[in-house]
Amino acid sequence: MPELPEVETIVRGLKNKVLNLKIIDVWTDIYKNIKRPKNFSEFLSLITNKKIENITRLGKNIIFHLSDNYFLLIHQKLTGHLLYGQWEKDKDGHFISKIPGPLRDDPQNRFLHFILFLDNGFQIGLSDLRKFAKILLVKKDEFNTLKEIKELGPDPLDKNFTFEKFKNQIRKKEKGEIKKILMDQNIISGIGNIYSDEILWRAKIHPKRDISKLSEEELKKIYQIMRKLLPLAIKLKGESISDFRDISGQKGNFDKIRMVYRREGQRCSRCGTVIQKIKVGGRTAHFCPNCQK
DNA sequence: AATCGTTCCTGATAGC
DNA sequence: TGCTATCAGGAACGAT
Numbered sequence: 001m002p003e004l005p006e007v008e009t010i011v012r013g014l015k016n017k018v019l020n021l022k023i024i025d026v027w028t029d030i031y032k033n034i035k036r037p038k039n040f041s042e043f044l045s046l047i048t049n050k051k052i053e054n055i056t057r058l059g060k061n062i063i064f065h066l067s068d069n070y071f072l073l074i075h076q077k078l079t080g081h082l083l084y085g086q087w088e089k090d091k092d093g094h095f096i097s098k099i100p101g102p103l104r105d106d107p108q109n110r111f112l113h114f115i116l117f118l119d120n121g122f123q124i125g126l127s128d129l130r131k132f133a134k135i136l137l138v139k140k141d142e143f144n145t146l147k148e149i150k151e152l153g154p155d156p157l158d159k160n161f162t163f164e165k166f167k168n169q170i171r172k173k174e175k176g177e178i179k180k181i182l183m184d185q186n187i188i189s190g191i192g193n194i195y196s197d198e199i200l201w202r203a204k205i206h207p208k209r210d211i212s213k214l215s216e217e218e219l220k221k222i223y224q225i226m227r228k229l230l231p232l233a234i235k236l237k238g239e240s241i242s243d244f245r246d247i248s249g250q251k252g253n254f255d256k257i258r259m260v261y262r263r264e265g266q267r268c269s270r271c272g273t274v275i276q277k278i279k280v281g282g283r284t285a286h287f288c289p290n291c292q293k
Numbered sequence: 294a295a296t297c298g299t300t301c302c303t304g305a306t307a308g309c
Numbered sequence: 310t311g312c313t314a315t316c317a318g319g320a321a322c323g324a325t
Contacts, residue, residue, distance in 0.1 A: 130302045
């Protein structure tokens with residue numbers, strides 16, 4: 001599922017391909033997922049002929065900076081990922097296939113539900129098995145008022161995000177399980193289920209530990225591991241145990257260093273104890289009951 | 294104000 | 310074999 005490293009992988013991939021291209025058409029079959037404007041014909045007429053001037057990431061959100069001072073926000077949620085490929089329509093504008101040829105081999109690339117057609121003959125397609133992704137087109141000056149955006153905490157990789165700032169963010173909550181706090185997008189934005197599990201295993205801290213009982217040293221450890229592991233995960237192009245793929249449909253390589261996430265029943269690579277799966281804040285958490293205190 | 298449960302959705306898997 | 314029930318999971322939303 002796309003968290004910070006996966007979203008960053010998509011953004012970097014697209015930035016290499018689509019800057020300064022123009023959106024000439026849109027296709028979708030998930031009208032409900034387009035939250036703004038709600039009326040699709042309005043959405044279509046607004047976005048048509050806009051140029052993609054930049055693409056950035058905010059937490060797990062992908063932001064397309066469009067001409068005429070518009071932002072297109074896409075949140076891929078659980079199973080969405082953006083793909084880039086050459087579109088195939090016949091001369092009447094009908095699809096020969098929604099899915100560009102090279103992407104067809106992998107079932108995870110076949111759930112196309114939203115497509116931006118570009119003026120170079122290529123498309124940006126959203127493959128989203130569970131149809132949870134969200135799409136919003138807004139004026140730049142409305143952007144910061146969006147509920148999806150206005151409460152977002154700082155980005156864990158921002159160079160100004162010092163340990164002091166991290167500590168202050170965590171301490172905004174008086175208590176709570178550390179895993180839940182790390183995944184709270186209003187505290188820090190970008191970490192989800194995979195990387196919270198992986199960070200806490202490396203920090204040797206139990207996912208249910210209450211933040212009120214974490215020492216300064218333990219918090220520092222979490223901070224330092226977070227700042228190292230997320231860039232490494234970006235370098236590996238993310239985690240593809242289930243559905244995530246990069247824009248060319250390829251799997252990421254985080255698997256090579258995945259230590260606990262979805263490894264229940266297997267042995268901890270540090271101490272050999274069997275890794276457990278439990279519920280933390282209503283979500284699954286994976287951890288080593290021996291190493292993580 | 295903060296926290297909890299529900300909702301969105303569908304492929305994969307377990308159980309019968 | 311083929312059916313049904315359960316599960317996964319980010320984040321908004323409604324209820325408490």
